[in-house]
Amino acid sequence: MAYDENNIFAKMLRGEIPVKKIYEDEYALAFPDINPQAPVHVLVIPKFKARNFPEFVQNATNEQIAGFMKAVATVAAQLGLQEDGYRILSNIGKNGGQEVPHLHIHLFAGKVLGPMLCKK
Numbered sequence: 001m002a003y004d005e006n007n008i009f010a011k012m013l014r015g016e017i018p019v020k021k022i023y024e025d026e027y028a029l030a031f032p033d034i035n036p037q038a039p040v041h042v043l044v045i046p047k048f049k050a051r052n053f054p055e056f057v058q059n060a061t062n063e064q065i066a067g068f069m070k071a072v073a074t075v076a077a078q079l080g081l082q083e084d085g086y087r088i089l090s091n092i093g094k095n096g097g098q099e100v101p102h103l104h105i106h107l108f109a110g111k112v113l114g115p116m117l118c119k120k
């Protein structure tokens with residue numbers, strides 16, 4: 001499937017929708033999740049157009065991949081999360097529960113986050 005240019009994160013990257021920027025560099029943009037699931041819930045997205053993590057790794061350059069991953073760590077460091085810790089997660093496709101078809105890393109923090117998966 002092709003990348004959907006009209007997904008909400010693509011519109012944010014094009015400046016068509018206002019974004020409360022937490023961090024931005026040439027590779028990535030970070031902003032608070034609109035529906036936070038933890039005291040700190042930030043989304044970090046690459047500026048590269050990829051629907052998900054495997055497409056990003058397959059199609060982006062090593063520089064773009066490294067730049068994005070470093071941006072995720074930089075966001076966490078700038079938010080002062082290194083000492084107490086945090087969780088990063090990326091949903092992929094239907095079984096992953098992905099809603100927005102532009103790669104994004106969820107960064108959760110601010111409390112003990114509990115089990116990795118809901119035990120339903």
Ligand code: 5GP
Pocket residue numbers: 008031032033034035036043090091097098099100101
């Ligand atoms: P996914 O389920 O695709 O992994 O996560 C998508 C995330 O994007 C959800 O946590 C949702 O709350 C967040 N989200 C969806 N639309 C918007 C928006 O317009 N602004 C922001 N800041 N977050 C959004």
